[in-house]
Amino acid sequence: MLFLFRRLRSSLLRKDKVWQYLAYAVGEIFLVVIGIYIAIQFNNWNEGKKAKELVKTNIGILIETLKEDSIYYREKLIEIEFYTVALRDNQRRLSQPEANLDTLIKITRYEFSPGIVKVDKDNNDAYNSMTMSGEINLFPKDLRQDIFSLYARHKVLEGENSSHFYSYLETLNTFNGKFGLQFTSPYKEGPIADAIWKDVDMRDLAVAFHPLMNTKRNHLGQIRREVNDVMDMTDALLIKLKQALDD
Numbered sequence: 001m002l003f004l005f006r007r008l009r010s011s012l013l014r015k016d017k018v019w020q021y022l023a024y025a026v027g028e029i030f031l032v033v034i035g036i037y038i039a040i041q042f043n044n045w046n047e048g049k050k051a052k053e054l055v056k057t058n059i060g061i062l063i064e065t066l067k068e069d070s071i072y073y074r075e076k077l078i079e080i081e082f083y084t085v086a087l088r089d090n091q092r093r094l095s096q097p098e099a100n101l102d103t104l105i106k107i108t109r110y111e112f113s114p115g116i117v118k119v120d121k122d123n124n125d126a127y128n129s130m131t132m133s134g135e136i137n138l139f140p141k142d143l144r145q146d147i148f149s150l151y152a153r154h155k156v157l158e159g160e161n162s163s164h165f166y167s168y169l170e171t172l173n174t175f176n177g178k179f180g181l182q183f184t185s186p187y188k189e190g191p192i193a194d195a196i197w198k199d200v201d202m203r204d205l206a207v208a209f210h211p212l213m214n215t216k217r218n219h220l221g222q223i224r225r226e227v228n229d230v231m232d233m234t235d236a237l238l239i240k241l242k243q244a245l246d247d
Contacts (some may be wrong), residue, residue, distance in 0.1 A: 006171050031140050041073045055138050058130055062147070070075050072121050073231050080117050087217055101202040108209050110182050111198060114172055116216065117223055120159045127151050143240060150233045157226045164219040171215045176210050 089106050093099060129149070131137040136144060176184055180196055 011020070032200050051138050054135060056245060058126075058135055058139075061126045062130075063238060063241050063245065065123060066234050066241070068122065069123055069162070070231065070234050070238070073119075073227050073234070076117060076119055077224065077228055077231070080220050080227070082113060083113065083117065083216070084224075086113055087213065087220070091213065100144075101205075104202060104205055105197060105200065108179065108181065109203060111137060112181060112183075112209075112212075114181055114183050115164060116168055117161075117167055119157060119223060119227065122217050124151060124154065140244070143244060144232075146237050146240060150230070150237055153230050153233055157223075157230055160226050161223055164222055166214075168212075168215040168219050171211050175212045178208055179205065 090112060093103060093107065096103075100217070127136075136147065139147065174183075179200070180193075182189075182193075185193065185196075
């Protein structure tokens with residue numbers, strides 16, 4: 001009887017030790033899991049902090065880039081206005097009742113400026129870098145969408161400018177092929193230049209000059225609208241970026 005009691009007691013003690021070992025093991029596992037969880041949370045917090053700092057840095061870069069763009073486009077608007085005023089003056093003088101062949105020759109041969117506005121500023125390196133690296137995706141969704149929209153508008157402006165520019169250039173070359181402006185002709189003055197304009201027919205000259213003025217006017221008007229749209233979007237985005245930088 002005593003022997004059986006001792007064996008039962010020994011068995012119970014072994015079971016207690018097993019449970020103790022199990023409890024200890026579970027406790028160790030729990031501590032490891034808690035440690036891993038804390039490490040993951042700390043890493044996430046650290047990564048989140050780095051991401052916020054990167055966004056702040058990229059916002060600062062975009063602000064400086066858009067400031068440069070704003071200056072560039074404002075200068076283009078001044079250039080557009082300069083050519084537009086000169087073109088309107090030509091049109092006004094040609095529309096006067098006293099306008100004649102001498103008026104037309106004076107304007108077409110000596111005064112009409114063939115200059116045109118070319119908007120071709122390539123200032124997208126920062127944006128392209130953020131897009132290719134995926135850093136643009138760290139921006140808040142609404143801000144990211146505004147950035148995408150602005151740079152998509154840049155492409156539209158460049159496309160419109162290129163289309164109108166080459167259309168105008170073709171018309172200019174056609175006019176120069178028959179008459180020649182003083183600004184672009186190799187014969188500025190002298191017998192050869194005089195021979196080109198000698199006995200010129202007013203109707204032929206007017207018909208040739210008309211599409212040249214029209215394509216230039218259309219180009220200036222279209223580019224003005226496009227540049228103004230881009231300027232408005234740029235100014236609005238700059239405000240949002242500065243606010244995001246201050247938050």
